[in-house]
Amino acid sequence: MTAHSQDVRQLFGRVAVLLGGSSSEREVSLDSGRNVLESLVAAGVDARPIDGVPALIKELQAGTVDRVFNILHGSRGGGEDGVLQGLLEAYGIPCTGSDVLGSALAMDKVRSKQVWQSLGLSTAEFCVLRPGEDLQEKAEALGYPLIVKPACEGSSVGISRVFKPEDLAAAVALAKRYPGELLLERLIVGDELTVGILGEQALPSIRIVPAGEYYDYHAKYVAEDTQYICPGLRQQDDAELGELALAAFRAVGCRGWGRVDVMRDRSGRNYLLEVNTAPGMTSHSLVPKAASQLGIDFSELCLRILRQTLAAVAAP
Template structure:
C-alpha cells in the first residue's frame, strides 16, 4: 500500500477546527488507557496549532457544550458506561448539534456489543467464529460442549481484553465465567481460532496495512497490550494478496456494523486453513505508545500528529464555511 492511497489532508489552517474538546478519561474500566490516549492526542493537536483542551468524562463535556465552549469534539473515551464507545455520548453531541470524530450513535452502540455485531456479520455472510450467548449462572457446560473446546469466554461489552479468559479444559470454565461475570452485560463464549492475531486500522474509507501481533507469551492480553515491551508487531502482517483480502474484509465488517470515520477491526487467521475470522470492531482505538492504529498509519507515512489531524478533519464538513456536520 502506497501513500497514493491516502490523499493529502483537507486543511492546513488549524483555525478551521475552532475550539476543540479532547474527550478522555470517563468512568469505564478503560479509564487509564483513555487518559493516556487523550494526553497524546492533545499534545499532537496543539503541536499543529489546534486550540484543543482536555475534558474528562461525559458530565463535564455536557456542561461545556451547553455553555457553548467548544466547536467540535475529538472523542478518545474508551469503553461503555461512562466511556464514549457505546453511543451515549454520541447521542448527546447529535442532540446538541456538535460535530465529533468517529462513529455515530448506531455504529458505536452496535460495535460495543460483540454478540449483536456478530449477528449482523453472520446475517451478511461475513466470517466470524461460532459463539454462544451465556445466561448468567447457567448453560456454561452445555455451550462448551456444543462449541467444542478450546473456547474464549468474555463480557459482551468490554474492551482492552478486560475480563477475557481462554478455556482449554473443562475445569477452567468456572473461573472464566466468574471473571467475565464481574462486568455488566451479557457473556459471550466463542470458539477459539488457533492461529495468527491480526488487526486492521480503518481511516476514512480505507484500510491501513494489517498488523500481526506476536506476544512473547502465549496470549495477547491486557498486559501484552499496555505494559509489556516485548510484544512484536509485524506490519504489514500478511503478503500482498493476504493484505488485499484482510483489508477488504475489515472494511466490509466496519461498514456492516454501521461504523464510520476511523476505528480498528480485529481478525484471527486460522493457522491450518488460512481462513480469516472477524472478532470485533473498536470504534475509538487506543492512541498510546503501544497502540496499533498509529503503528499502521506510520507504515503508509502518516505520523502520529498527522493521524490526529486527519481524524479531527472528519468532524468538519466539506465546506467548513457552511457549518460542520457530525
C-alpha cells in the same frame, strides 16, 4: 502565532479532547488522550482536555465546545457505546468516529457478530450465556477450547481462555464482574491481526506476536517485547484482509476511523473478532503504527481524524 496556526484554530474552533471517563479502560484512555492533545496543540489547534461525559455536559451547556475529538474507550462511562454520540447529536456538535448506531453495534460483540453472520462474513462460532442456562451444556455444544468474555468490554478486560471444563466456572466468574451479556466463543488457533480504518481506506494489517502465549492486557499496554509486524501478510492476502475489515466496519454502521481485529487460522481463513470505534493512541497502539507505514505520522493522523468532523458538518 503563525499564520498556519491561526488558520488551524479558525478551521476547527474550540476542540474538546474527551479522555478518561469512568469505564474499565480509563487509564488507557488517559494515556491516549494525552498523546492526542499534545499533538493537536503542537499543530496549532485550540484543544483542551475534558475528563469524562459529565464534565463535557457542563461545557456543552456553557457553549464552549465546537467539536469533540473522542478518545474515551469502552462503555458505561466510556465513549464507544453510542451514549456520547447521542448526546452530541442532540447538541449539534460534531465528533470524531462513528455515530450512535455504529458505536452501539460495534461495542456489543453479540450484535455485531450477528450482523456479520447475516451477511456471510466470517466470525468465530459463539453463543450467549444468559441467566439460568446450563453453563457446561452450552460450552460442550460449542466445544473446547473456547474463550469467555464480557460482550461489551474492550482492551482484553474480563477475557479468559478455557481448555477444560473444570476451568469454566472461574472464567465465567471473572467475566461476570462486568455488566452485560457473557459470550462464549470458539478459540481460533492461529495469528492475531488487526486492520486500522481511516476514512474509506484499510491501512496495512499488523500481525501481533506477543512474547508470552497471548496478547493480553499486559502485552498490549505494558510489555515492551511484543512484536508488531506490518504489513502482517503478503500483498494479496493483506489486500483481501483489508477488504474483509472494511466490509465488517461498514456492516455495523461505522465511519470515520477505527480498527478491526481478526484471527487467522493455520489454514489461512480469517475470523472477525470485533470493531473498535475509538482505538488506542498510546505508544503501544496499532492504528498509528499502521498509518506510519503509509508515511502518515502521528500528528498528521490526529489532524486527518479531526478533519472528518468538518465533513460531518457539511453532510446533509
